Amino acid sequence: MEKSSLAALLLILWLHLGRGGSVLNVEQNPPWLHVQEGENTNFTCHFPSSNFYSLQWYRQEPAKSLKFLFTIALNGDEKEEGRVRATLNTREGYSSLYIKRSQPEDAAVYLCASTQCSSGTGSP
8 A cells, every 4th residue: 555645844933922122033944844654753943042931832734723732841841642742952952843653634834932031030
């Protein structure tokens, strides 16, 4: 049986919620990818580690509303739901989203957003 090709697209949602007036840039890797059904895949979201507060992952299927997946805030933390898992490394400034055994219904736009602390406050 031939495996069908999936198109999974990861985009970055730039989000600035801090009150300090600085811009928080979030970068993703890869910008888009195609995977075969049944393959494992991952996306990485890079963010500045200074003033980091939390990171959110979302997914948006074609012609549907944005769906919240996870908020992750503690270094080394992992969140998992079904075949989707998110990890966080605040020391090196990245979060990864893993999808196990990709299926056609996983085809979507995946977004990450990072929230920063206000200077010196420890809260957004």
